[in-house]
Amino acid sequence: MFNLFIVEDEWLVREGLKQTIPWHEVNCQIIGEASDGLNALDLLQSLAPDILLTDIRMPAMNGIELAEQAVKLYPHLKVVFLTGFDDFSYAQKAVKLGAADFVLKPTNPEELVEVFTRITNQLVGERKVLAEAGEWNRIHKSVLESKENSGFKEVEQYIKEKYGEDITLQGMADRYNMSESYFSRLFKKQIGVSFLDYLTDLRVNHAKELLLNPRLKIYQIAIQVGYQDSRYFSQVFRKYTGETPSEFRKRYDIEVFPL
Numbered sequence: 360m361f362n363l364f365i366v367e368d369e370w371l372v373r374e375g376l377k378q379t380i381p382w383h384e385v386n387c388q389i390i391g392e393a394s395d396g397l398n399a400l401d402l403l404q405s406l407a408p409d410i411l412l413t414d415i416r417m418p419a420m421n422g423i424e425l426a427e428q429a430v431k432l433y434p435h436l437k438v439v440f441l442t443g444f445d446d447f448s449y450a451q452k453a454v455k456l457g458a459a460d461f462v463l464k465p466t467n468p469e470e471l472v473e474v475f476t477r478i479t480n481q482l483v484g485e486r487k488v489l490a491e492a493g494e495w496n497r498i499h500k501s502v503l504e505s506k507e508n509s510g511f512k513e514v515e516q517y518i519k520e521k522y523g524e525d526i527t528l529q530g531m532a533d534r535y536n537m538s539e540s541y542f543s544r545l546f547k548k549q550i551g552v553s554f555l556d557y558l559t560d561l562r563v564n565h566a567k568e569l570l571l572n573p574r575l576k577i578y579q580i581a582i583q584v585g586y587q588d589s590r591y592f593s594q595v596f597r598k599y600t601g602e603t604p605s606e607f608r609k610r611y612d613i614e615v616f617p618l
Contacts, residue, residue: 361479362390364406366399366413366425367441372466376412379468385475386483396420400428408433409482410459410475414441434572435485437478441466459573477612484611485571511549522561523585528554562586563599570608573615577604 363382367373373392382389391406393399397419403411411429413422426438437459460474514535518526531554532542546554562584569580581592597603602610 360388361386361409361482362407363387363410363412364390364399364403364408365392366394366396366411366417366422367392368394368414368417370394372414372441372464376466376471380471380475382475385472386479387475396422396425399425403429403432408436410437410439410478412439412441414464416443430574434574437482439474439478481612485613488567488571488611491567511546514546515550518558519561522558522565523583526558526585558585559595559599563596566592566596566604567600567607570604571611571613573613576615580604 360383365373365376367376373394377389377392387410390408391402393402395417396413399413400420408429411426413425415422417425422440426440430436430438439460439462441464442461443464459478462471462474514531517534518531528543529539531546532539535542537545543554546557550557552560566580566584569575569583570577575583577593578589581587581589584592586592586595593603593605596607600607608615
């Protein structure tokens, strides 16, 4: 079940959203509501929403301003905007924020069900990816703990902290005053995989998590995980996962909006 927070300044519309939509059928539960952006932002500090359904035009703080602050708190938050015919300029800003969808007012229950079914299916896929990444981290943490006395705990920790930088086998060997060939053999003996495979696995798994964020371009993700050339990053990603970063996003219905 995914957590939904509703923000709508019109009481009647807000009640209609709560009462007329079969939220449980679309795998959602309402965890809170607010009548304006400021009140909503205050409440969101202590909640953990998966989806924010908000009107655009509201007093005190509009839906665009609210969404800008909310995604800073929860980067993977899905935002659905309620919008009127005359909200085009606002809608353009919403697109730049990476809105999950727009629903035209007055709302159509069938349309909302369709929109939220698509979004919750996407969230299911994202959680699966994050769970797989978490399991990978757990396995490697276990390996790290089992080798505390081998002297490689520091080596692995350094790689995990610096994998987004220009790390090379030669550079690591120099850092620990070893020849490249000796460091390579020792690394594989202690860790169980080659240095390059270990580093690439780390980068690809982190890239999977970043690809779930529709606000990040592929070239930005490539840089964050240590690849300056986005085309080379895509080639590596495909080699290790069987699909390109774009195909990965398409499989989870993640659409990147223009900046």
